Amino acid sequence: MPSCPLCGCPYLRHFHRDARRDYLRCETCRLVFVPPEQRLSPEREKAVYDQHENHPDDPGYRRFLSRLFDPLRSRLVPGAEGLDFGAGPGPTLSVMFEEAGYPMAIYDPFYAPDPAVLERRYDFITATEVVEHLFSPGHELExxxxxxxxxxxxxxxxxxxxxxxxxxxxxxxLDPTHVCFFSEASFEWLAQRLSMSVEFPAADVVMLQKQ
Known part of the structure; x- marks a missing residue:
C-alpha cells in the first residue's frame, strides 16, 4: 500500500474503483489519489496535453480563468511579480496578468521547463488545473x-x-491525467502545514496566503 502523496500518511482506505483505476483516500488530509502503478507514463501523459487547445485569444477560456484572475488581482499591489506554474502548451493566465501590469514568469515541466524561474521569489503564484495532475503534490506545493x-x-x-x-x-x-483529487479539508490541512491562510472564493478556486 502506498503512502499519501500529499501528507505522507500511511493510513489509507479504498475509496472508489472504476473500469480503469482504483482511488484511495488518505484518512489524515482527505486527499483522494490514484495508486502510482496506475498512472500514465510521461510520454502518454504529454500526448494527452498535446491535444489541449487553450489559447489566449479564446474569450471563453479567459472567462474560465477569470474565476481565479479576478479575486487574486484584487488582492495584489501594483507591479506584483508572479509565476504561472504548469502553464501548459498555450499560456493564457500569465498573458492576462501581464496585460494588467504584473510581470510574469512561466514554468511547465513539458512546455517551459526552465529551472531558473524556480530559483526566484514571487509575490504570487498561480496553478490552474494543475494540482490534480501532480504525482507528488505535497513536495510540489511546499x-x-x-x-x-x-x-x-x-x-x-x-x-x-x-x-x-x-x-x-x-x-x-475520467481524464487519465487526473491523479489527485482535493477536498476542502485537504486544502485546510495544507494551509495549516504550510502556515498559510486559505480562502475559497469559488467552487473550484483556492487561494492561500503566506503568513
Missing part, C-alpha cells in the same frame, strides 16, 4: 510556497471532491 515572499498568494484552480457518491459519477475522474 516548493511553490517557499518561492513566495512574505504575504504572497498561491492561487489554485481545481475541482473539489464533494462526497463518495458524487465521486462515482464525476466527469473529472
Amino acid at each position: 516548493r511553490l510556497a517557499a518561492l513566495l515572499r512574505q504575504g504572497g498568494w498561491l492561487g489554485l484552480m481545481t475541482k473539489r471532491v464533494a462526497s463518495e457518491e458524487a465521486f462515482a459519477r464525476w466527469h473529472y475522474i
Whole structure:
C-alpha cells in the first residue's frame, strides 16, 4: 500500500474503483489519489496535453480563468511579480496578468521547463488545473510556497471532491491525467502545514496566503 502523496500518511482506505483505476483516500488530509502503478507514463501523459487547445485569444477560456484572475488581482499591489506554474502548451493566465501590469514568469515541466524561474521569489503564484495532475503534490506545493515572499498568494484552480457518491459519477475522474483529487479539508490541512491562510472564493478556486 502506498503512502499519501500529499501528507505522507500511511493510513489509507479504498475509496472508489472504476473500469480503469482504483482511488484511495488518505484518512489524515482527505486527499483522494490514484495508486502510482496506475498512472500514465510521461510520454502518454504529454500526448494527452498535446491535444489541449487553450489559447489566449479564446474569450471563453479567459472567462474560465477569470474565476481565479479576478479575486487574486484584487488582492495584489501594483507591479506584483508572479509565476504561472504548469502553464501548459498555450499560456493564457500569465498573458492576462501581464496585460494588467504584473510581470510574469512561466514554468511547465513539458512546455517551459526552465529551472531558473524556480530559483526566484514571487509575490504570487498561480496553478490552474494543475494540482490534480501532480504525482507528488505535497513536495510540489511546499516548493511553490517557499518561492513566495512574505504575504504572497498561491492561487489554485481545481475541482473539489464533494462526497463518495458524487465521486462515482464525476466527469473529472475520467481524464487519465487526473491523479489527485482535493477536498476542502485537504486544502485546510495544507494551509495549516504550510502556515498559510486559505480562502475559497469559488467552487473550484483556492487561494492561500503566506503568513
